[in-house]
Amino acid sequence: MTPSTGTPPDAAELRRRVAEFVAEHDPAATDQTEFLAARFDAGLAWVHFPVGAGGLGAPRALQNVVDAEFERHGFVPAGREGLVIGLGMAAPTIAAFGTREQRDRFLKPLYTGEEVWCQLFSEPGAGSDLAAVGTRAVRDGADWVVHGQKVWTSLAHRARWALLLARTDPEVPKHRGLTYFICDMTAPGVDVRPLRQITGEAEFNEVYLDGVRLPDSLRLGEVGQGWKVxxxxxxxxxxxxxxxxxxxxxxxxxxxxxxxxxxxxxxxxxxxxxxxxxxxxxxxxxxxxxxxxxxxxxxxxxxxxxxxxxxxxxxxxxxxxxxxxxxxxxxxxxxxxxxxxxxxxxxxxxxxxxxxxxxxxxxxxxxxxxxxxxxxxxxxLGLPAEPRTDKDVAWKDLPR
Missing domain, CATH: 1.20.140.10 (Butyryl-CoA Dehydrogenase, subunit A, domain 3)
Structure with a gap:
């Protein structure tokens, strides 16, 4: 592979890099997981991500160039349907708000498909009004202890990790008392139950969190800044x-x-x-x-x-x-x-x-x-906002 010069590559250089990569990793003869891992290491997963996080710091528009080149060389990844939350939601969130350690730990197995992700956002009493979530995360030394219930969680039955929005301060208005975490779906206290739909299938789940302990290293973004994340x-x-x-x-x-x-x-x-x-x-x-x-x-x-x-x-x-x-x-x-x-x-x-x-x-x-x-x-459209009577009311004082 051509060594990095420290300058973000342009379209021509990216085409050369893909050609060199494919010459070293034959798509027809290389296991898909190994191929994707090598592609991540080469910075050709998400080229607009930082160097070392699957990218090259290139303009986001050049991702289409890279994807088209890999397809032209015969590589179209298969069986990625169950990775939509990881690839489409977790990856950009971790890239934007994650620490260097978090990017190093999570992005590569997410990209290769070795770890599936889900999203613990909606609750029985907070779906459309997501900022009203009541799942609590309480600090206990170096950990956070989480209690609550989430619902409509796609892929929770397969997921290794989850994006979790929880309330850490009930004394402030609802948007300001939230913190964002990465939840270990194998941790004690995580209980996943299927929700059968009108189709007869169960893509979705309800997830109960009963005293789930998460280390502070799994917090994504600052305490109280969960809504921004x-x-x-x-x-x-x-x-x-x-x-x-x-x-x-x-x-x-x-x-x-x-x-x-x-x-x-x-x-x-x-x-x-x-x-x-x-x-x-x-x-x-x-x-x-x-x-x-x-x-x-x-x-x-x-x-x-x-x-x-x-x-x-x-x-x-x-x-x-x-x-x-x-x-x-x-x-x-x-x-x-x-x-x-x-x-x-x-x-x-x-x-x-x-x-x-x-x-x-x-x-x-x-x-x-x-x-x-x-x-x-x-x-x-910039139309006048709907009246919001709960804007300056502490979450604990809101009717539920």
Whole structure:
């Protein structure tokens, strides 16, 4: 590999580095985990991350160059569906707020897929109003002792580590009394229980934390600054859920369009007009996602990601509903009601009934559509904020 000169590489140099790397590590002959570990060590995992943390300190926009070059050389990593929280949320949060020791410990096994992550944010009484979380973390010498309950936790049954938002000071207003931790999911006192969904599956879990001891070295960011850290996670989450690249007619709109073309007996004028409306909306959303990815490539995810996630949820629900209408009675069948623990929703690989039921959750997970509309109104459009009577009230005095 070409040694680092201390100057961030440009696109041409990154292409040379990828070519040299592939010459030393044949994608076809190297185990994927070993290949990814070597790629991390070479700074070609996230090129905009710091040197030694999987990156080269390069501009964020050049990540697309590196990914395209690896794909051109025949390396497209497989089986990464269960890593969405680690790659999309934990990694950028740790890179932004983690200590050198935390980056050294967590980023590499996260990137290679050797350690799975989950997110301990929502609670039964604090979902849309995340800042109201009541899970307590109390300092005890060099440790923190955590008590509480989290809910809707994807991949908790597989996760080795978790992003945890907990309350460390109930005497101050809710946004100021939070601290952010990395939680060891194998620690005594962590109890993971499945939540079975309307689909019959259990992607989600509820997690009970009963006297879980976490060393202060697992604190991410300063005490009381957990909301600031959490915002980084949330902004990245919304982009990772709703902002994935797709070709034209990718996703659900492609399935329904193919159904229209191949099943002429299902066509009616009214449904054709609805299909045209949804096709145009899906294409507009796809182009908007592409624009957002380009903006993100030269900065950090911001509140605009809420619009992408909102359109993703609403389109999935409308398109899956149209598919059922087209299929009529056949759309009411369900392919498999067996209890499973998948890594995530397989909307494209399952039947119409599953797609329709599972898409109901798209407007809840990753921020409810109602909250996203508020974010868009206040932080993107600059409209007057909603009245907040709890802004200066200590958390312990808020009604629950």
């Amino acid at each position: 959490a915002l980084t996670t949330l902004m990245n989450e919304r982009v990772s859920i709703g902002g994935r690249p797709e070709p034209r007619e990718g996703g659900l709109i492609g399935i329904v369009s193919d159904l229209w073309r191949t099943r002429p007996e299902l066509r009616t004028r009214g449904l054709h007009e609805e299909l045209l409306r949804l096709w145009v909306a899906a294409e507009a959303a796809r182009l908007t996602r592409e624009r957002l990815r380009q903006q993100t490539a030269v900065g950090q995810p911001g509140p605009e990601g809420s619009a992408v996630k909102l359109s993703f949820a609403e389109l999935n629900q409308r398109i899956s509903g149209l598919e059922l209408e087209l299929l009529g009675v056949d759309g009411l069948t369900y392919d498999d009601w067996s209890f499973r623990r998948p890594d995530g929703p397989d909307l494209l690989g399952r039947g119409a009934g599953f797609r329709y039921l599972r898409s109901r959750g798209n407007s809840i997970e990753g921020g409810t559509s109602e909250i996203l509309r508020t974010v868009i109104a206040e932080r993107v």
